[in-house]
Amino acid sequence: MRAVIVRSFGGPEVLEVAEVPVPAPGTGQVRIRVEAAGVNLVDVATRAGGLAGAGLMTGALPVGLGWDAAGVVDAVGPGVDGFAVGDRVAGLSDRLEVPSAGQAEFVVLDATAVARCDLDPVEAATLPLNVLTAAQALDLLDLKEGHTVLVTGAAGAVGGFAVELAAARGLRVVALAGDGDEELVRKLGASVWVPRSAPPAESVRQAVPGGVDGVLDAAVLGLPALDALRGGGAFASVIAGAMPPALRGARVANVWVRADGARLARLIPAVTPRVAGTLPLAEVAEAHRRLEKGGLRGRLVLIP
Structure with missing residues (x-):
């Protein structure tokens, strides 16, 4: 599958859409076929090495990017109740050092980090983080x-x-x-x-x-x-x-944000999603440039 990763810290030019193995869900996890993934300032900080410099990451590379993902459950691991293949969901990938994360064709998340979501996936991908x-x-x-x-x-x-x-x-x-x-x-x-x-x-x-x-x-x-x-x-x-x-x-x-699918499900109807624009996954570098420029109202969203 394709996923956004960085092999070295630096500017938008270090972003790579690479072929990586499709992850398999473990106990208590679901795999989501990602239809939309948000781009956030934490992605910029990760890519630039700011989080590693602050001691929030070990600095081990490569690392996948993307905290927000929305799409459809396509596989369910053992011990998961409440989700089934075909469910439309949004979730938060809140681990900083993983081989691939939300900006990918598939992402595996703990079921507790996922919420059912009937919104358009582009709108849903602006919400979790x-x-x-x-x-x-x-x-x-x-x-x-x-x-x-x-x-x-x-x-x-x-x-x-x-x-x-x-x-x-x-x-x-x-x-x-x-x-x-x-x-x-x-x-x-x-x-x-x-x-x-x-x-x-x-x-x-x-x-x-x-x-x-x-x-x-x-x-x-x-x-x-x-x-x-x-x-x-x-x-x-x-x-x-x-x-x-x-x-x-x-x-x-x-505030140290933590994944909370149950609460996310309650919050989704209470807020107004705002989409600043969409780009294909391959144009992730352009998304970072726009985000760093500032002035956006809402979030940019990548489409795998």
């Missing part, structure tokens, strides 16, 4: 109904889902986003929009005197976003190593 990250980051904040939360990067892939999920929890959402994104973030559920071109702390504190109760820092602003937080508030970072210091008694944590 980003929606689970948003939900698990909100869990870390542990805010109560009526509390205020600042979501930075609120029009982005993680931030957009965070706005929707926070509003559904009864939180008052302050959305920090681009100058052209006010209509979008308000449609997603934001009560207050703050342009990212303005100083974030001052703008947020004008809207919420005393500061917000929590910050979900999807844009990785760090200290400027922390300054919008009230004393003793909660701060969730979505990237390892990007956490600011716990000033003014803040409770600061980094």
Whole structure:
């Protein structure tokens, strides 16, 4: 089968669509015939060697790329209940060093990492990593109904889902986003929009005197976003190593996303998929270039 791998760290040119063995499902696993696979910033970081440099990978190569996969179950391993050949699913491949991952013609995942999903596979492939990250980051904040939360990067892939999920929890959402994104973030559920071109702390504190109760820092602003937080508030970072210091008694944590198929199944109907574009698997390097350029609304999706 064809799969996206890297044999050396570097720019988009090191990406390779290689022929690798078709994986077989083991106990508690299912194999998915992939119809669509999302492209995320973690793929860029893996390819460039950033994760290995941060000590999150051993650096052993080659390694497969792709966290998000959507398609059809085509084989079921022993001990799996609840899935059958032909089921339409989406799932999260959350291991960093595997021979092949979601960006491939087939992927094997633990059944616990997979959710039934009747969406178009292209839309479904934008969801697992980003929606689970948003939900698990909100869990870390542990805010109560009526509390205020600042979501930075609120029009982005993680931030957009965070706005929707926070509003559904009864939180008052302050959305920090681009100058052209006010209509979008308000449609997603934001009560207050703050342009990212303005100083974030001052703008947020004008809207919420005393500061917000929590910050979900999807844009990785760090200290400027922390300054919008009230004393003793909660701060969730979505990237390892990007956490600011716990000033003014803040409770600061980094979300380490984990696969959770059962929760993913509950979250899928609660969010709005956004597809920035599709490309064939062979054009994965172009997908990385577009992602690194920035400005996308939603996720790019590869079609094997």
